[in-house]
Amino acid sequence: MTELDNLAFALSEFAGLTSEDFLESENMWKRIDYQKGDCFNEYRTVCKYLGFISKGVFRSYITDEKTGDEKNVFLYSENQIVVPFTSFINQVPCNYCTEAITDAEVLRINVYDLLSLYKKSHAWERFGRLLAQTAFGVAIERTESLLFRTPEERYLDLIKQHPEIFDNVPLYHISSYLGIQGPSLSRIRKRISDE
Amino acid sequence: MTELDNLAFALSEFAGLTSEDFLESENMWKRIDYQKGDCFNEYRTVCKYLGFISKGVFRSYITDEKTGDEKNVFLYSENQIVVPFTSFINQVPCNYCTEAITDAEVLRINVYDLLSLYKKSHAWERFGRLLAQTAFGVAIERTESLLFRTPEERYLDLIKQHPEIFDNVPLYHISSYLGIQGPSLSRIRKRISDE
DNA sequence: CGCCAGGTTGAAGCGCTTCAACGTCTGTGG
DNA sequence: CCACAGACGTTGAAGCGCTTCAACCTGGCG
Numbered sequence: 001m002t003e004l005d006n007l008a009f010a011l012s013e014f015a016g017l018t019s020e021d022f023l024e025s026e027n028m029w030k031r032i033d034y035q036k037g038d039c040f041n042e043y044r045t046v047c048k049y050l051g052f053i054s055k056g057v058f059r060s061y062i063t064d065e066k067t068g069d070e071k072n073v074f075l076y077s078e079n080q081i082v083v084p085f086t087s088f089i090n091q092v093p094c095n096y097c098t099e100a101i102t103d104a105e106v107l108r109i110n111v112y113d114l115l116s117l118y119k120k121s122h123a124w125e126r127f128g129r130l131l132a133q134t135a136f137g138v139a140i141e142r143t144e145s146l147l148f149r150t151p152e153e154r155y156l157d158l159i160k161q162h163p164e165i166f167d168n169v170p171l172y173h174i175s176s177y178l179g180i181q182g183p184s185l186s187r188i189r190k191r192i193s194d195e
Numbered sequence: 196m197t198e199l200d201n202l203a204f205a206l207s208e209f210a211g212l213t214s215e216d217f218l219e220s221e222n223m224w225k226r227i228d229y230q231k232g233d234c235f236n237e238y239r240t241v242c243k244y245l246g247f248i249s250k251g252v253f254r255s256y257i258t259d260e261k262t263g264d265e266k267n268v269f270l271y272s273e274n275q276i277v278v279p280f281t282s283f284i285n286q287v288p289c290n291y292c293t294e295a296i297t298d299a300e301v302l303r304i305n306v307y308d309l310l311s312l313y314k315k316s317h318a319w320e321r322f323g324r325l326l327a328q329t330a331f332g333v334a335i336e337r338t339e340s341l342l343f344r345t346p347e348e349r350y351l352d353l354i355k356q357h358p359e360i361f362d363n364v365p366l367y368h369i370s371s372y373l374g375i376q377g378p379s380l381s382r383i384r385k386r387i388s389d390e
Numbered sequence: 391c392g393c394c395a396g397g398t399t400g401a402a403g404c405g406c407t408t409c410a411a412c413g414t415c416t417g418t419g420g
Numbered sequence: 421c422c423a424c425a426g427a428c429g430t431t432g433a434a435g436c437g438c439t440t441c442a443a444c445c446t447g448g449c450g
Contacts (some may be wrong), residue, residue, distance in 0.1 A: 011436050062343070071343060086335065090328060132327050133285065139334035140281065146341040147374050148257070148266060151406080170428065179342050184406050344439080365396060379438050381398050 005053040007107050010052065010079050014134075015127040021097060024121060028113040034058075034100035040082060043097040047087040049108040050131075056104020057169055058082045059177070060096035072177040074138070077165050082106065085135035104169040151180045152188050198226060198249040202302050205247065205274050209329075210322040219316060223308040229253075229295035235277060238292040242282040244303040245326075251299020252364055253277045255291035256371070267372040269333070272360050275349040277301065280330035346375045347383050 004124040009030065011017040024127065032051075034040065040058055051058075063069070069104040071098060087094035088111060093094040117124035145154055155178055165174070175185035202224065206212040224247075229235065235253055236242040246253075253271040259262070268291060271277040282289035283306060340349055350373055354361065359380035362367070370380035 035262075062339075064343075073339065073342065085331065086356065132331065136280065136284075136331045136334060139331060139338055143334055143337045143341065144257070144268065146338065147268065148259075172428075181407060181431075182428090183408085187406085190430080315423085369398075376439060377396090378398075382438085385398080 001012070001078055003105065003107055003193075004029065006054060006079070006190055007052050011127070015123070015130045017123055017127060021121060021123040024124070025109065025113075025117055028109050028117075029107040030109075032106050032108055034104040034106060036103055038098065038100045040098040040106070041084055041087065041094055041096075043095075044093045046091050047084050047098075048111050050088060051079055051082040051106040051108040051112060052113070053078050053082050054105040054107060056100055056102045056106075057165055058098060058104065058176070059101050059173060060084050062096055070176065071179075072173055074142075074175075075162070075165060075169075075177055077162055081131070081134075085132075085139075089132065089135070101170075101173055146179060150182045151178055151184065152191070154178050155185065155188055156192075198300065199224065201249060201274070202247050205335075206322070210318070210325045212318055212322060216287040216316060216318040219319070220304065220308070220312055223304050223312075224302040225304075227301050227303055229299040229301060231295055231298050233295045233299075235280065235293040235295065235301070236279055236289055236291075238290075239288045241286050242279050242289055243306050244278070245283060245306070245309060246277040246301040246303040248273050248275055248277050249302060250299045251301075252360055253293060253299065254296050254353065254368060254372070255279055255293045257291055265371065266374075267368055269337075269359060270357070270364075270372055271370075272357055276326070276329075280327075280334075284327065284330070296365075296368055299348055306345055341374060346373055346379065347386070349373050350383055351387075 007020060008017075008022045011022060012019075029052075031054075034056065040051060041049070043063070053076060055078060057078070059072045060074040061070045061072045063138075064071065082098065084094045084096050084098050085090065087096075091111065107129065114124075114128075118128050145157065149157065155174075156176070158174065170184045171185055175182050178185065180188075203214060203217045205210075206217060226249075227246075229251065235246060236244070238258070248271060249272060252273070254267045255269040255271075256265045256267045260267065277293065279289045279293050281287065282291075286306065307380075309319075310325075313323050337368050342350065344352065350369075351370065353373070357388065366380055367377045370377050375379065375383075
């Protein structure tokens, strides 16, 4: 049960949920194991779950219809929430495919259970608001980094902020997230190490 | 009073607010006129107002501390809401400066009045949720366009989606929003017209 | 008229892209 | 135990588009 403790701790950090608040939700969380490549939520389906990652890394990506290339829009790593926000919050079909890029363990909760928590409890309602605000913050931060920072700076930012992602994730997923091609990331890394 | 009618219409379109719902808010909206260059909300101040633009265009920008260059993060145009979302929603100091880039007319509402409407009325609560979701959608869309589309495509998208912005706004504001330099936009425009 | 803001153009440069070749490591089957 | 294949990463060469800096054009306005 250490994953649940872990989750309870993360939720109290994130939204000030007490262990009592958490208890109300405890039997709603189901542990799911994912293997590398498994989908958390498929393209064009409505996302019904919000996940908390105990272990592993996920990505949301879009496939270019012409070239078939995949591009990563978001990465989600350990002790974070994984969810394609727009689809989950609005209960609409998702633009992305969201999948595990390493083997992973997730505790997940159903959207309806979560909504019932919102109704029942002020603390959970607060969680919902913070979730939306966080989602917005993530998107804004990504916008600003693409607008203001060079690929090299974005790479260094990512190392600093999410070093755990570099453990098991192939670099081509990272270059895709940074908005550049594999060989470019290679050269950036070389440039940095040459200094 | 045609601006208020206009607002009432826009709000019913946006969030299904009826004219009764709107009446509850009517005396909370104040009309403010801005001249080109006037600030809607200054850098590092907490934004206290949400505005509805009857006329004109606004921008939110960040100033590069090293070079002094300004870069536009968002543009807001007629019959849209103008608000630096993060600052307004979380009531925290704003990363941006938000200012009029043409002469403008705005109807604006105080954050406390808006919160009181949320409390009083389910329809207004819904407005609040849609506002947050819209903010999120705008940010995501911007992320994706920077990640997936070329400057030329972004330019064509902007013409298609917000032609009204091109009426009075100097092109260097537009190039800044697109994430490119003035001369680059010039060449893109030439390239397009040469075809 | 002359100034200034806004926009275009030229030339040089840099960084990312593209395509292709080549390492390297890992796992798998003979 | 070796051989080979496949996945991943690096490197080279050529190209393209955006940047930068500077010059220049245009229209509006005092």
